[in-house]
Amino acid sequence: MTKLFALCRLLAMSLLLQSAAHAAAPFARSSAPGFYRFMLGGYEITALNDGTLELPVDQFLTxxxxxxxxxxxxxxxxxxxxxxxxxxxxxxxxxxxxxxxxGAGNIFGPRLGRLAANMKASGYAPSQVDEIYITHMHADHIGGLTTDGDMRFSNAIVRVNRGELDYWLSEANMAKAPEGNRGDQKGSYRRAMTIMEPYIRAGRVRPFDGNQELSPGIHAYQSAGHTPGHVGYMIESQGSRLMVVGDIVHVAAIQFEDPTVTVSFDSNSPLAEQERIKEFTRIAKDKILFAAAHVPFPGLGHLQTDKDGFRWIPLNYSAGK
Ligand SMILES: [Zn+2]
Known part of the structure; x- marks a missing residue:
């Protein structure tokens, strides 16, 4: 009996020790690699996360x-x-x-700039990218083009709306702008010039005008307001459509429900508001899949009209095929 008791005690102690060892494992902290993949007709789409930042949204929403x-x-x-x-x-x-x-490259610190690593984790190398389409030239969308002044996408052509390119590369616009790094402030021009420079020097920037097809099934649509030459891209394959909207929405929890809410770093807030409502209405009516830069990753879903605003329906999860 005593022997059995001793044995039980030994077993209990070893279990305790085991569980203590498990509790001592350090927190892993990071999530899975930031990519999400699905088929849109005959095209493969991969949403890539560049990281996250904590934003004081109650301070910059207007x-x-x-x-x-x-x-x-x-x-x-x-x-x-x-x-x-x-x-x-x-x-x-x-x-x-x-x-x-x-994405942002190394401009906003280590919480962003993870796009290239996530692209590699998803099975593609930056050197395989043939073309890069820019929605607008804020640093969190073009910063990933370069690392330490070198082209990150060594074989890519960069397509950007001519009005957007001219606006941000204008020394005269920069001279007029106030100090700071947000929206239409000097730092935004300076960053855009620095980031684009190696691609311009290599003859790899090809501007386009207006609404047009840039590649079979991929159209650029102008949606000026957040920036003067802001564009979205409609991707269509075998009857399926995806609209990559750029920055017509920054805070999903606020601006779907109330699309009249604007951001302080819009170039033209009333125009941005008008474009947001127009685009949301069209996307909801035509049941187009929606993709956005700042909607929680992977930033994909559908919109439905709801009261005075819209309801966001995130895409159903797929493990891929
Ligand atoms: Zn942005």
Whole structure:
């Protein structure tokens, strides 16, 4: 009996020791590699995450009040500063590899700039990218083009709206702008010039005008407001459509429900508001799949009209095929 008791004690102690050892494992902290893949007709789409940043959204949303923003966030179990996704989208047409936006590179610190690593984890190398389509020239969308002044995408042509390119490369616009790094401030021009320079020097920037097809099934659509030459890209294959909207929405929890809410770093907030409502309405009516840079990763879903605003329906999860 005593022997049995001793044996039980020994067993209990070893179990305790085991569980203590498990509890001592360090927190892993990071999530899975930031890519999400699905087929759109005959095209393969990979959403790539560049990382996240905590943004003081109650401070930069305009046409509302900080209190209102905090209240709506709280309804969704969120708060400001809000951890915000930075997404880009890679399209393999079968003939070409096209990247829409590039993330921030090393401009905003180590929480961003993960796009290239996530692209590699997803099975593609930056050197395989044939073309890069830019939605607009804010640093969190073009910063990933270069690393330490060198072209990160050594074989790619960069396509950008001519009006957008001219606006941000204009020394005269920069001279007029106030100091700072947000929106239409001097730092945004300076960054855009520095980032684009190696591609311009190598003859790899090909501007385009207006709404047009850049590649079979991929059209650029102008949606000026957030920046003067802001564009979205409609991707269509075998009757399926995906609209990569760029920055017509920054805070999903606020601006779907109330698309009249704007951001302080819009170039032209009333125009940005108008474009947001127009695009949301069209995308909801035509049941087009929606992809956005700052909607929680992978930033993909559908919109439905709802009361005075819109309801966001995230894409159903797929493990891929
Ligand atoms: Zn952005």
């Amino acid at each position: 046409n509302t009040t900080p209190q209102k923003v905090d209240d709506v966030l709280a309804e969704d179990y969120l708060q400001s500063p809000l951890e915000t996704s930075y997404n880009a989208f890679l399209i393999n047409t079968g003939a070409k590899l096209i990247l829409i936006d590039t």
